[in-house]
Amino acid sequence: MLRKLVPQIKLSEEIFSANKKTSEIEILHAGIWEHPNYGEIKITDEDIDLFIQSFNDKIRKVDIAVDQEHMPEKGAAGWFKSIRKVFDDGKTKLKATIEWTKLGTQLIQDGIFKYFSPEFNFAYEDMETHEQFENVLLGGALTNRPYFKSLAPVALSENMFAGFADNINYLSQKGVKMTKIELKAKLAKDSKFVLAEDASKEDKKLFAEAQAELAKDAEDAEEARLAQEKADAEVKANEDAVKASEKFISKSDHVKEMNELKSQMGIMESKLRFNEVSKKMQGYVFSTSNQSGVLLPKNKESAIKLMMAMTPKLATLFSEFLKGLPAVSAKLFTEEGGEGESVDKQDKIDEAVNKVAKDKGMKYTEALKIVSMENPELFKE
Numbered sequence: 001m002l003r004k005l006v007p008q009i010k011l012s013e014e015i016f017s018a019n020k021k022t023s024e025i026e027i028l029h030a031g032i033w034e035h036p037n038y039g040e041i042k043i044t045d046e047d048i049d050l051f052i053q054s055f056n057d058k059i060r061k062v063d064i065a066v067d068q069e070h071m072p073e074k075g076a077a078g079w080f081k082s083i084r085k086v087f088d089d090g091k092t093k094l095k096a097t098i099e100w101t102k103l104g105t106q107l108i109q110d111g112i113f114k115y116f117s118p119e120f121n122f123a124y125e126d127m128e129t130h131e132q133f134e135n136v137l138l139g140g141a142l143t144n145r146p147y148f149k150s151l152a153p154v155a156l157s158e159n160m161f162a163g164f165a166d167n168i169n170y171l172s173q174k175g176v177k178m179t180k181i182e183l184k185a186k187l188a189k190d191s192k193f194v195l196a197e198d199a200s201k202e203d204k205k206l207f208a209e210a211q212a213e214l215a216k217d218a219e220d221a222e223e224a225r226l227a228q229e230k231a232d233a234e235v236k237a238n239e240d241a242v243k244a245s246e247k248f249i250s251k252s253d254h255v256k257e258m259n260e261l262k263s264q265m266g267i268m269e270s271k272l273r274f275n276e277v278s279k280k281m282q283g284y285v286f287s288t289s290n291q292s293g294v295l296l297p298k299n300k301e302s303a304i305k306l307m308m309a310m311t312p313k314l315a316t317l318f319s320e321f322l323k324g325l326p327a328v329s330a331k332l333f334t335e336e337g338g339e340g341e342s343v344d345k346q347d348k349i350d351e352a353v354n355k356v357a358k359d360k361g362m363k364y365t366e367a368l369k370i371v372s373m374e375n376p377e378l379f380k381e
Contacts, residue, residue, distance in 0.1 A: 022081065022099045027118040027140060029093040045092045048085050050135035051120065052094070055083050059124065059133050066098060068107070070119060070141040077104030077142050096140075104142070113142035183210040184217075277307045280319070286328035288347040294325035297350055301364055349378050 030048060033041045055064075066078035078100040086093050100108075107113050117140060124136035186193050187210060195207050281303045286293030295303055303322075307315050349368075352375060357367035372379055 021105070022097055024095050024097045025116055026093050027083070027096045027116065027137075028120075029091045031091070045085075047122075047135050048092060048094045051137050052083055052085060054124075054133055054136045055080070059126070059136050060138070061126075064137060064139050066100075066104060066116070066140045066142065068113070068142050070117070070139075070143070072139075075103060076101055077107060080137070080140075083137070107142060113144055115143050115145075117141045117143045180206055180210050180213075183207065184214050187211065187214050274304070274308060277304050277315075281307065284322050287350060288344075292327045294322055294327055296328060297353075297364065298368075345378065352378065 028043060028048075030043050030045055032043075064080040065072065065076040066080070068074045068077060078098040081097045081099050083094060083096040086095055098104075119138045119140060121136050121138055122134065124133045124138075125131070126133070183206070195203060199207070281295070281300055283290070284293055284295045284303070285297055285300050286295065287297070307318055310318060349371065352371045353364060353367045356362065356370050357364055360367070360370075362370075
């Protein structure tokens, strides 16, 4: 909300000579005031320093004018040229050098106005850049209506809202004149505020308008609050949806990575088990170095495949079964009338076949075919 504070400064007639176009006047000083609408208003030495800084930095970007009763549309009575801080009569004051227009000089010389009222904002927002600034001097006005008569020549303006269109409408209540805007502020602060018994029809109409506008303002504020709550809820819902989506994607990626890891581990486990089973089956295969074997060399590959396809429980039973089989008879590899000649021949065949299978990465049966083709004499009776 724009806050306009307008303490009144009495103008000395001595500073307005006919030959003098500029003069230095006091525009405000440090102090504390109590206002019916804004409560305690305090201006410190530091505030005055900030007013000077914002003025010198040209925060307003335009020349600052002195008008009549805070109504710029009536034309400029003077222009601010510079401001400075002084200490006078035990107070820290802010003084300004004003270049008066012909209109302003005439208004004061003719006694039309006797007081100066500054206009400033403690929290000014640049309407173009929306940048915020502290303690910005907005302008000033010639006026005749100090609020606190006992504080003259320094006081607050009775007309806090001078310059607004509603300024032309006044309400009479126990002899006090109020604008519609002031009346709305009063009703907002004190809901029991009522008209005087002898109020005129015009006063009653203005009072009703103020009440209606105040109710409409409250309704608009509530609608705005609800709309903001709805907008905030939609933003939160969208944020929650995004978070949930991110969480779902993260979980999906995690599951995918876990599945890939499980697959790799499964492959490694299968290889390890194949090596383990192959080694175990080799212990059951008959040879000259293992004459207690229960399987023929040609049955080794089938036995490995069979055990790989079994569950752990069946594999255990199969191993027990193989252990209970009788050893292959060496006579299967000897001829009648021979003294183990066939066994030696079979050992040579196994040795040759196993070597080819190992060197070329072949199965026993495939290696056997190659050995038979390359060394047919091993297979002759």
